[in-house]
Amino acid sequence: xxxxxxxEKYLIVKKEMLAKSCVRLTIRCPEIAKKASAxxxxxxxxxxxxxxxxxxxSEIDKEEGTIRLVFEVRGEGTAVIAELRAGDTIDMxxxxxxxxxxxxxxxxxxxxxxxxxxxxxxxxxxYGADATVITGFRSASAVILQDDFKKTGANxxxxxxxxxxxxxGFVTAPLARVLEEGNxxxxxxxxxxxxxxxVVSLAKEHGVSCEVSLEERMxxxxxxxxxxxxxxxxxxxxxxxxxxxxxxxxxAEEVML
Amino acid sequence: MxxxxxxxxxxxxxxxxxxxxxxxxFGREYTDYYPVSVLGGMSLKGxxxxxxxxxxxxxxxxxxxxxxxxVGLQNPGIDAFLAHELPLIANEDTVKIANVAGxxxxxxxxxxxxxxxxxxDMIELNISCPNVKQGGVAFGVDPKMxxxxxxxxxxxxxxxxxxKLSPNVTDITEIARAVEAEGADAVSLINTxxxxxxxxxxxxxxxxxNTGGMSGPAVFPIALRMVWxxxxxxxxxxxxxxxxxxxxxxxxMMMAGATTVQIGAxxxxxxxxxxxxIEGMNAWLDEQGIQSVxxxxxxxxxx
Numbered sequence: 001x002x003x004x005x006x007x008e009k010y011l012i013v014k015k016e017m018l019a020k021s022c023v024r025l026t027i028r029c030p031e032i033a034k035k036a037s038a039x040x041x042x043x044x045x046x047x048x049x050x051x052x053x054x055x056x057x058s059e060i061d062k063e064e065g066t067i068r069l070v071f072e073v074r075g076e077g078t079a080v081i082a083e084l085r086a087g088d089t090i091d092m093x094x095x096x097x098x099x100x101x102x103x104x105x106x107x108x109x110x111x112x113x114x115x116x117x118x119x120x121x122x123x124x125x126x127y128g129a130d131a132t133v134i135t136g137f138r139s140a141s142a143v144i145l146q147d148d149f150k151k152t153g154a155n156x157x158x159x160x161x162x163x164x165x166x167x168x169g170f171v172t173a174p175l176a177r178v179l180e181e182g183n184x185x186x187x188x189x190x191x192x193x194x195x196x197x198x199v200v201s202l203a204k205e206h207g208v209s210c211e212v213s214l215e216e217r218m219x220x221x222x223x224x225x226x227x228x229x230x231x232x233x234x235x236x237x238x239x240x241x242x243x244x245x246x247x248x249x250x251x252a253e254e255v256m257l
Numbered sequence: 258m259x260x261x262x263x264x265x266x267x268x269x270x271x272x273x274x275x276x277x278x279x280x281x282x283f284g285r286e287y288t289d290y291y292p293v294s295v296l297g298g299m300s301l302k303g304x305x306x307x308x309x310x311x312x313x314x315x316x317x318x319x320x321x322x323x324x325x326x327x328v329g330l331q332n333p334g335i336d337a338f339l340a341h342e343l344p345l346i347a348n349e350d351t352v353k354i355a356n357v358a359g360x361x362x363x364x365x366x367x368x369x370x371x372x373x374x375x376x377x378d379m380i381e382l383n384i385s386c387p388n389v390k391q392g393g394v395a396f397g398v399d400p401k402m403x404x405x406x407x408x409x410x411x412x413x414x415x416x417x418x419x420x421k422l423s424p425n426v427t428d429i430t431e432i433a434r435a436v437e438a439e440g441a442d443a444v445s446l447i448n449t450x451x452x453x454x455x456x457x458x459x460x461x462x463x464x465x466x467n468t469g470g471m472s473g474p475a476v477f478p479i480a481l482r483m484v485w486x487x488x489x490x491x492x493x494x495x496x497x498x499x500x501x502x503x504x505x506x507x508x509x510m511m512m513a514g515a516t517t518v519q520i521g522a523x524x525x526x527x528x529x530x531x532x533x534x535i536e537g538m539n540a541w542l543d544e545q546g547i548q549s550v551x552x553x554x555x556x557x558x559x560x
Contacts, residue, residue: 217315224286226331227317
């Protein structure tokens with residue numbers, strides 16, 4: 001009784017290394033794939049650890065019944081998840097949280113910084129040629145998903161902090177150029193806080209609405225424990241929103257980065 | 258099917274399993290997984306007189322077989338709870354426990370008065386939150402203060418009153434006896450143990466609050482020992498909690514003297530934990546030929 005499909009273990013059908021310490025898992029989970037939307041996340045169990053690790057969903061294939069998770073080995077928990085192989089099962093709660101706005105006809109700029117890049121891929125697939133994708137990485141060795149982004153039909157711009165691939169510099173420089181040209185309805189971003197601050201301020205300057213995907217240490221993942229707090233504003237009043245339930249994607253107007 | 262029902266402080270529970278305060282929101286977040294009516298009860302998020310923003314993040318850190326949290330009683334305040342949260346769960350067929358946390362005795366009294374005549378079945382007075390600067394554990398580490406705040410709430414409520422105790426004391430039985438003497442109908446224990454972790458690269462504590470409350474399987478043996486000691490020291494029933502994650506843990510808690518068992522951190526690893534514990538307990542009772550779960554309460558045979 002009371003079993004729920006959210007708690008089954010799911011089969012990993014493919015595992016790839018996209019860069020050093022950067023893993024992509026393709027997971028068969030038809031029910032999750034059916035419900036999932038770009039920008040939502042999976043709360044993944046790391047064997048031997050108390051807390052689950054939130055990992056954003058990079059791609060959703062509703063026909064194949066699969067989703068893809070891309071993550072970087074950051075600590076002991078993600079290292080354990082990275083040991084999983086094709087044929088193993090993965091314990092995850094998904095899809096959780098709110099994703100990005102998906103409205104056909106909008107012209108969008110999608111920005112990803114480092115390991116914040118993967119969730120932008122499913123958004124790029126939705127918008128196709130209506131999207132400009134700007135991704136930034138530390139250096140050439142950390143660059144991931146460029147071919148995948150090109151396949152979506154989006155206009156793709158690559159930046160590296162050290163100039164070893166693509167444009168030399170941060171994603172904010174090409175973003176400023178695209179915004180100057182005008183004709184942008186929405187900016188969506190996921191990446192480190194410093195990058196998000198720059199993106200949000202540029203979007204605001206140009207009067208373009210902006211959505212950001214945030215990260216915080218999480219507990220339950222479903223909004224019950226109030227651990228993953230992010231400072232937000234509603235009706236002029238400051239409060240802590242829940243990244244897992246109210247986010248991870250927020251309207252930039254609502255959150256204080 | 259064994260009889261899983263128990264009675265605590267005069268309140269009938271259909272089974273002894275209760276998600277613990279702070280891990281179950283106001284009872285709506287887990288309804289995708291199971292209806293709350295399968296639970297014996299639910300202890301709702303700690304509620305203060307006025308809304309509280311809580312502590313800055315990070316508010317959580319992993320520990321070996323456990324975790325630290327420093328949420329700091331973020332909640333919308335008692336009026337918002339009564340207006341916007343309670344109506345949504347008022348008709349649920351489970352024991353609804355309001356967790357009352359005041360920064361002063363007067364706050365606790367006022368919250369208790371506001372809960373009169375509502376759908377709340379029971380009050381759990383929180384004198385043990387380690388993450389707030391006023392009230393909280395300050396009430397819970399001194400028997401006189403613990404007794405005084407218990408008496409104050411007792412005088413302002415007709416609802417069954419349970420007091421949640423802190424383990425961060427030299428002798429928890431002393432506090433338990435003090436609140437029993439001042440009119441508590443039950444005690445619940447343990448709240449979290451004060452702990453800390455440091456990021457060695459930044460030399461910063463992982464929690465922005467520097468310290469936090471520890472929970473999870475690592476604390477279970479300590480919680481079990483304290484439940485056993487308190488159950489032997491007072492006549493009122495005990496609600497046992499602290500690191501319970503399997504049905505076997507829950508059986509141990511009851512054998513140590515707990516009438517009900519609260520489940521907290523285990524929910525983060527497995528949202529189904531309370532349901533699996535109820536089912537596991539039931540299967541074990543049947544296998545043992547035990548008719549009623551209440552037979553195992555306090556049944557440990559100490560050497």
